[in-house]
Amino acid sequence: MTLSPLQLAAIVSAGVPGIYPVGAEAVREDSGDFDSAIIADSAGRRWRVRAPRRPDASMRLEAEHLILQSFSPGLRARLPFAVPTVAGIVPYAGGNVFVYTHIPGSVYDVDQLAELSRREVAQGRPSLAAIIAKDIATLHVMPEDIIYEADLPSYSSEQIRRRKIAELERAAATGKVPADLLAHWQAVLSPGPMWQFRPRVVHADMGAENLVLEVTPSEARIVEVTGWSDVHVGDPAQDFAWLYSCEDIDFTDEAVEVYRQQMPQLPDAYLAQRANFYAEFAVAQWLTHTVETDDKDGATHAVSMLLDIQDDLRSSGELLGQEDTPPLMSGPQD
Template identity: 40%
Template sequence: MELAAMATAAVPGLSPTGVAAAADDARDFTAAIVHDAEGNRWRIRSPQHQEAAMRLETELQVLRGFSTAIRAELPFRVPSVAGAVRRGEMRTFVYNHLPGASMDLAELTRGPAGLIDDIARTIAAIHDLSDSVVDHADLPRYSAERYRQRRLNELDQAATTGQIPAPLLRRWEHAMEDQQLWDFEPTVTHGDLHEDSLLIEGERVVAVTGWTDLHIGDPADDFAWLTAVGAPAFRDQVLQAYGQHRSEEADPCLMRRAALTAEFALAQWLVRGKATENQEMVDEALGLLNQLASDIETYGGQPIALTPMEEEVKAPAETQDSRPVARVGAHATVADNGEWAESGEGDVEPAVITDSSADGSAEDADTAHDAGGSAGAPAATDEDGEPTGQVTPLSQSRWADPDDEPTGQYPAVPADEETTGTIPPVQETVAEESAAAAEPPTTSGSLPIQPDQQAEQRAKQKNFFPAQSANSARSAGSAETAGSARTAGSASSACSATSAQSAASAAEAEQVEEAVADQTAAEHSEGAGGESIYSRHPGLRPPQ
């Protein structure tokens, strides 16, 4: 009766004959339907706190922005304010009569097909409203990225309560950081649309109420209430009809963000309860949050993010293999026996890991061997540690007989290739190498390296090892250094013979060698009678 008296004060001449309850946000507003003597119905809304009073003042600006031309184009009616009365610091508003009545979700899902289409048409008409309705009321305008950042900020605020279940925080954060999910075109959005906002007569939505949260932002917010519908077919039919009524192409990720909005509303309810120190709101929000976390863990929940979370794509622990993962075309084996090392007991040094083909086929093994795959194999030694000149098989698993039994042998070399099957022994000391530099090196096997005098002369002419450097080595009296220079010269000559086929003639190279010899003899003569090089450069003196 108090609301009826306030309605009489707000609208002069109103004679109430009855009062009925009206569906509304019970924690924000006290609402009622007042019947007068002429059969009209008036809706009255009274705020319960300052924030609710500000929302009603915002709605007043919105409804004033609905000009006669805009109202005429809408397929539904919009309320208008008939009067207001102040109660303390807050005002109570009385709205004119609107036909129709609200229905709950269960009734809507059982409604006729025409009603489903009209609900979709109503939502599409809201989203097609001119931006001027929002701009004239000085209401928020969000871009897609700004709206996503707003959601992230609200998530951070909810996380500070320390009472949001961790799985929900990870789920929401992952979705809010998914850039593709938030690629939408901002539209005029009702912001507080739900079944109580729709007044229905028969198969038509005749009026839409509750315009306190109008803004330009994510159209998915107006579909959040449909995620609670127990009949997925009803939701899908509304979404399909909405796409047909929209003047622009519908967003394919719209229902994903709508599900996120519906879930995240519980966290916002908790934050609000904390801010107002309303323990009843806090307890209610915590119960719903824990129930949501349990349902998602059990049933998976509605899909929101486009990309799955890391734990969703990770294999179960009991099916994982701790062995190294072989890359494509390679297979890691232990070099000593070709088997996996199940434990490290008794290992003095780490096992040598080598790569072969992933499928272990003999064809791939032959290819690797022909390409020089045996270059990385360790050389075999006898009991005294001396090289035997044989190659130790890398792995028995690399070459097997047709019955897949390991043979421990390398595959046979084609008949047109000749080889001794041995590797030439390495020179034991640099001194021996220097002493043998004047003579052709002796090697074993089928690949002897023979000196090429013409190639060596051409290399000298190209200054691959200049005469000055060789003379300096001789003047220092270091036979080891001179031997190293000769060795380098031989290698450079071999590369030169392979890469440069057109060089100077042998006679010209011989003249260069004679000139080098004359210069060397002159330097020796000067060094014998003149100042010692060690006097000028003490750092070159060899150790005693």
Template identity: 35%
Template sequence: MPRSPLALAALATVAVPGLDAYDVRRPAQPGTDYDVAVVIDAHRRRWVVRAPAGAAAGAALEAEVEVLDALAEHTASGALPFAVPQPVGFAHLPEGGRAAVHAEIPGTPLRVDALQPGPGLAADLGRALAALHELPTSLVENAGLPVYEATEYRQRRQAEVDEAARTGKVPPALLRRWEELLEDVAMWRFRPTVVHGDLTAERVLVADGRVSGILGWGDTVVADPADDLSWLLVAASPEAADSVMEAYQLRRTELTDPHLQRRALLAGELALARWLLYGVRSGNTEVVEDAVAMLEDLDEHTRSLDAESSATYA
């Protein structure tokens, strides 16, 4: 049973001594792995309390807390130009684990469909992601989270594609395309960076036309920076995506990665394969049907693009 907002407010008062809860509300998008509430105190300050809904979420929360502790100095120094949650207190749960409380970060979730090209929010988003990818990888290593070399990461992607192929539900042409891209060794010569690992529009907060905060750091790893760009390149308009990438490249200190965008687009496609595998492993036929439909749409889209390309160069 999900915890009620009142129960979460009670946890917040335990976690933060002196917190006088005046009101409590469910967030607009509460999620499934955590019970979440926004607690408003007598001084109108807003606090977010998160309690894991299971053992796996509890372990993820503990790993996230380690990362957030390390990120705090980088936000304080200005190396990260946006805020991250900074837990100020914890409350132990009867079933084990603990709930965490942090001050709410001002802002609303990014609307990718409204992202405009130019030097405004799109460019600021590019700089924010670049700053994230410039963080020292020791931050992740010291937190005990996964660290992948480029070759190892490519092999993980290949294993996912092989498993998806064994389901018999991936269109053959799409499968061949993925295999060819994964066999292109030059495409996978990248320098691993700190990667958020689960970026979505809901996790990127915007205030006054700038990125004000990024949430949800429980999947942080050292891996392919393309993974943090895939959702944007898939969902944003090409013009807005170009502005994001231009600002991103200018902010990065390493030499230009010529295959970054190709890997990012591929990562977006392989997310559908992982969705399919989730459905198969969990026995959820609705998820499997949804994944198959999206894979068929992707196959049709890539076929039409290939046909247009062939006609252009014929």
């Protein structure tokens, strides 16, 4: 069921004491997993409301609730950005609708962020690339205990590699992944130093759509980071994958370099390569989803994007695995 902003407002009005909605507007989501709205109440406050459309989306919101509960006042004070607080949970249609605090601001796509970053540098102020990198570094040194205590997932580097192999096998089973690209990814996922790294607390859904900015003539700053439903202990490179869709590679390279300088222990040498791999591989994951949901148009688009990735790798001389390579086996996932 799809819920409109007015329907979400009515659910909040009926289920959360002290919130009396007087307005509602739709909000952009990064996936079709949720119905979302920004609600304005009679006291002038604003709230973000999210309702899951499917059982797996409901589980993600429940996980987000657990992690947000784990953010103590002291931990929140250490972060250079605000983190939402769950203000209410309303049972609805066999699931829960979540109501969060909301900080007003603007959301930009990654290329707009790069443009804003250039503007800031031209004005003699810190670049947004550096600010993003420092925010990610702050997240990655958070204590892993908050993940363990919330009973959220924690993966070793080898478990992560095997999980990606299993996902690649699912994508390959569609019969739609270009053969040379499939061989390339099999080579990338072979055991080796690229997959030997220290896992960190990761946001795991980091992207432009989850960065809320306040932009004025005098500065641009990140005021809130949202979308905490996939937090776990995992590969720090995952939080940089979204930057590799940016047309301005200097923006991406600066963010990675500033991050390296900020971390108390130097990140592994293959972080950027894995981040780029995750960015490419997201298209294969999307292909699997379109095939499993019988989205023929989406699958056609995904295949076209995979062919473009394959062509780009070939033209740059980076296409691996074109010799005879035995297929990888995912093995136990743990």
